[in-house]
Amino acid sequence: MMPILSMVVLIPLIFAALALFTKTKEQARAIALAGTVIVLLLTVYMYFNFDSTIADNQFEELAQWVPSLGINYHLGVDGISMPLILLNAIVLPLLVMFTWNDERKSPNKFYALILATEGAVIGVFTSLDFFLFYIFWELTLIPLFFMVSIWGGPNKHHAAIKFFIYTHVASLVMLLGIFGLYFAAWDMTGTPTLDIPTLIGQFQYIESGIAKDMIFLALLFGFIVKIPSFPFHSWLPDAYTEAPTAGSVLFVMLKIGGYGLFKVMLPMLPFTASPNLMITIMAVLGSVSILYGAFLALSQKDLKRMVAYSSISHMGYVTLGAAGLVSLSVSGAMFQQFSHGLIMSIMFMSCGVINSTTGTRIINDLGGLAKKMPKLAVIMVFTFMASLGLPGLTGFIAEVSVLAGSFINLPAYVIVALSAIVITAAYHLWALQRAMFGVFNEKLGTVVDINGYQTFSMGIIAILILYFGLNPSPVFDMMLTNSEHIISLMAVMGV
Amino acid sequence: MDMMLFAPELTLVLTGLAVILIGLFIPTDSKKILGYLASLGVIVALFLTVASLGTEATAFNDTVSIDALSQFFKIVFLVVALLFTISGIKYTEGNSHTEEFFALGLFATIGMMFVASANDLMVLFVAFELASIATYALAGFEKKNPKSLEAAMKYFIIGSLSAALMLLGISYLYGATGTTSIPGIAANSAVLASSPMGIVAVVLLIAGFGFKIALVPFHMWAPDTYQGAPSVVSALLAAGSKKMGIVAALKVFVVALIALKADWQIAFAILAVVTMTYGNVVALNQTSVKRMLAYSSLAQAGYITMAFVVLTPLALGGGIFYALSHGFMKAGAFIATAAVTYMVLSENKDSTDPDHIDNFRGLGKRMPITALCLTVFVFALAGIPLTAGYMSKFILFSSTIQAGFVWLAVIAILNSAISLYYYAKIVKYMYFLPTDGEKISEPFPYTVAMIIAVIGVLVIGFWSEPFVYWAMEAAKVLIPGGM
Numbered sequence: 001m002m003p004i005l006s007m008v009v010l011i012p013l014i015f016a017a018l019a020l021f022t023k024t025k026e027q028a029r030a031i032a033l034a035g036t037v038i039v040l041l042l043t044v045y046m047y048f049n050f051d052s053t054i055a056d057n058q059f060e061e062l063a064q065w066v067p068s069l070g071i072n073y074h075l076g077v078d079g080i081s082m083p084l085i086l087l088n089a090i091v092l093p094l095l096v097m098f099t100w101n102d103e104r105k106s107p108n109k110f111y112a113l114i115l116a117t118e119g120a121v122i123g124v125f126t127s128l129d130f131f132l133f134y135i136f137w138e139l140t141l142i143p144l145f146f147m148v149s150i151w152g153g154p155n156k157h158h159a160a161i162k163f164f165i166y167t168h169v170a171s172l173v174m175l176l177g178i179f180g181l182y183f184a185a186w187d188m189t190g191t192p193t194l195d196i197p198t199l200i201g202q203f204q205y206i207e208s209g210i211a212k213d214m215i216f217l218a219l220l221f222g223f224i225v226k227i228p229s230f231p232f233h234s235w236l237p238d239a240y241t242e243a244p245t246a247g248s249v250l251f252v253m254l255k256i257g258g259y260g261l262f263k264v265m266l267p268m269l270p271f272t273a274s275p276n277l278m279i280t281i282m283a284v285l286g287s288v289s290i291l292y293g294a295f296l297a298l299s300q301k302d303l304k305r306m307v308a309y310s311s312i313s314h315m316g317y318v319t320l321g322a323a324g325l326v327s328l329s330v331s332g333a334m335f336q337q338f339s340h341g342l343i344m345s346i347m348f349m350s351c352g353v354i355n356s357t358t359g360t361r362i363i364n365d366l367g368g369l370a371k372k373m374p375k376l377a378v379i380m381v382f383t384f385m386a387s388l389g390l391p392g393l394t395g396f397i398a399e400v401s402v403l404a405g406s407f408i409n410l411p412a413y414v415i416v417a418l419s420a421i422v423i424t425a426a427y428h429l430w431a432l433q434r435a436m437f438g439v440f441n442e443k444l445g446t447v448v449d450i451n452g453y454q455t456f457s458m459g460i461i462a463i464l465i466l467y468f469g470l471n472p473s474p475v476f477d478m479m480l481t482n483s484e485h486i487i488s489l490m491a492v493m494g495v
Numbered sequence: 496m497d498m499m500l501f502a503p504e505l506t507l508v509l510t511g512l513a514v515i516l517i518g519l520f521i522p523t524d525s526k527k528i529l530g531y532l533a534s535l536g537v538i539v540a541l542f543l544t545v546a547s548l549g550t551e552a553t554a555f556n557d558t559v560s561i562d563a564l565s566q567f568f569k570i571v572f573l574v575v576a577l578l579f580t581i582s583g584i585k586y587t588e589g590n591s592h593t594e595e596f597f598a599l600g601l602f603a604t605i606g607m608m609f610v611a612s613a614n615d616l617m618v619l620f621v622a623f624e625l626a627s628i629a630t631y632a633l634a635g636f637e638k639k640n641p642k643s644l645e646a647a648m649k650y651f652i653i654g655s656l657s658a659a660l661m662l663l664g665i666s667y668l669y670g671a672t673g674t675t676s677i678p679g680i681a682a683n684s685a686v687l688a689s690s691p692m693g694i695v696a697v698v699l700l701i702a703g704f705g706f707k708i709a710l711v712p713f714h715m716w717a718p719d720t721y722q723g724a725p726s727v728v729s730a731l732l733a734a735g736s737k738k739m740g741i742v743a744a745l746k747v748f749v750v751a752l753i754a755l756k757a758d759w760q761i762a763f764a765i766l767a768v769v770t771m772t773y774g775n776v777v778a779l780n781q782t783s784v785k786r787m788l789a790y791s792s793l794a795q796a797g798y799i800t801m802a803f804v805v806l807t808p809l810a811l812g813g814g815i816f817y818a819l820s821h822g823f824m825k826a827g828a829f830i831a832t833a834a835v836t837y838m839v840l841s842e843n844k845d846s847t848d849p850d851h852i853d854n855f856r857g858l859g860k861r862m863p864i865t866a867l868c869l870t871v872f873v874f875a876l877a878g879i880p881l882t883a884g885y886m887s888k889f890i891l892f893s894s895t896i897q898a899g900f901v902w903l904a905v906i907a908i909l910n911s912a913i914s915l916y917y918y919a920k921i922v923k924y925m926y927f928l929p930t931d932g933e934k935i936s937e938p939f940p941y942t943v944a945m946i947i948a949v950i951g952v953l954v955i956g957f958w959s960e961p962f963v964y965w966a967m968e969a970a971k972v973l974i975p976g977g978m
Binding site for chain 2: 065066067068069131134135138139142149150164165168169172175176179180182183186187
């Protein structure tokens, strides 16, 4: 069998190196498109050969790397990672299409960084060894750092450094947690291993309750800063807003924090010394993020900043759903990651288009754009509806599953989150009304609608939002299988 | 036959003598050949050492031993010596004292190698001095450059002081135990533990080795010396001579004075924390790249010192492995600054601070290979994954957690995060700031040396297994039964 996972990880990285050596924009974008399309084809092939009825890791690859420390090259995908790989594989070629005609300095580096990010992110989703996982985890930082600091907005250096230091420190704390788990297991079994499934399995046998809680909290911290969740979200508005459009979309594709929550945290949760405390921590962070993010979004003047804050609010559902601990809420949270990736890509693309044609993103300076940009207006209204949770689109399914599922165990937190729904609707509709409808602001000068490439890529994503909104089962089924597997672990413990 | 065990050292002795003799008879223009000869000698010695990995023997009445520890460190020293001699070919171009440069470099390497093999404190001290005296002269190699002279003078005075302290410490050990043999002292350590002489000896020895390893507060000479000495020599000092201090300290403390562990462990803990924090924080503000690398070198020594605190086989193995990685990273980084110095001086002969960070502006366009190599070195020093630096930190930091020193690991990891800032600054200058300088051709020997070091950094980072294995074997020599 061919090592399909290695190919999915390495092809973007190899094409990134190739793109770096190109001389013109035409060559660079062609390489980027070729690389991302190959990854898409491989992922689609993988998807159709994926068995969504079992929760095991599939397409596994295993080779020894540093045996004396128990480090292996171990890859595999399950129902948690498969949809996220699919999400990246679908959006990245469309992102390349979206930027097809843009003019910018050093296009070779630009496309190389897009490809490098794709390889690193898929690497995180496929790694089943903590050493490898951490390498890819850190590798995602570097291209995004350069993405912001080279092509970003006026405040790019501040935003890039803040993003880097914030998430780097969080990764180091996570690394401490990994070390703790590694040695606790090593002391028990006498053989070192960094294998993720093995270590998660051995977590329950660690004797010291304090050690278990410390390990859990250190890992949790690493993940929730990446999600990001209140109160560790302050890097996000700066980084998302200052990044170029493609960078913002790449940030949205960076679903590694939530992934870690499902893949590593939930299977360990019932075996911590104080599972109820951990559930409360996650539930509080999730529900506060939903409400607080929505309030902040409501008060933003800059359209892109508003979208960035709405992202915090939406990712709160991921944390809350994970803490809900019933299969419906957990799979809903996984689906929220998938749905949020699609919706936010269009939201940021829209902000990018508006900014480049009108020269501003301040909502009050815009107005009546729908008349001048009809194609953008259609797609944007559609996406805003998806984002605020209109039934029939992906956002609705995800949020309803999370809220309904979590209500069983965490009714109080769900009520807090529910109160945010009104605000969510308010800031979406209000922004839409001020920016797109009403009287056109003549000061904006000549305004051009989105070009064919942009329409194509945004249109395809919009169609997918509708498709998965009407028929979520192609990805929801595998999420449900894995959620039920996680919940069955809980049942054993009686949590 | 005992002598055959020392074939690598003998090769270097013969090469060194040959370099001096041939140098007397050939004109300055053709002295380039001496650099090739010296490099060849080092390569042969390196092969002989690698081939003898796994040999265990003692020689000369048990005063010298061959084991995994000694061979591992010899490889570190020879690798650094190789980078030194290759880049020296360019550095000494047209200099009439070429033969002295290479011969001193080779003799210093022999001294370091005998320190790694020493099984007796007298051998250790003599070898230590052989390496030190040769490097004093090398630091002052640019006789007309006041900075180089200042560097040599400081290094010499402080080095002599530290040698005196060390010798005094050794004499206390001899007085208390009646032997200078390292295993002999370990066997009589009960005497030391019960007498105040033991404590005095520990204090003197920590100060003596502290100077060589440049631990704060014994570090005052290091930034001035590393900055003032020729960059190629700084590479030898930071990457080679410092490791000699570490291997000597490993032998004296972990083997001979293990019974006094409680006394020196805490001292090393404080020194490690203070050194790494001071080094990283002061490095943040430097405008001279060599000085920045000097402070970063302090920080790295602080990390390695953690091995003396944790004292588990994994930590010692990690420290030893770190020494190898650091050899490649630091020597490479100093050679890259040598290449930049060469570039600046070839444009403006009177430039007073050729290693100022402003000279690194736009280096990515002016000297693409040097810039790329330096990027790899600083990222490795910062501990970015898939480099030797990451693997080293991974083992060393994780071992501190294993042993329960979580606070130490947290401090080290935070330091590591701080260090990223100044390393990234170099990269920012090289790739993101504009320059009006022209692209220039990169000196070939420097490029070769840097590429060897880059390959070393990446191979150790990626294909770590054999290096980790031998580092762990070396650690077993220090504490055979584990702790």
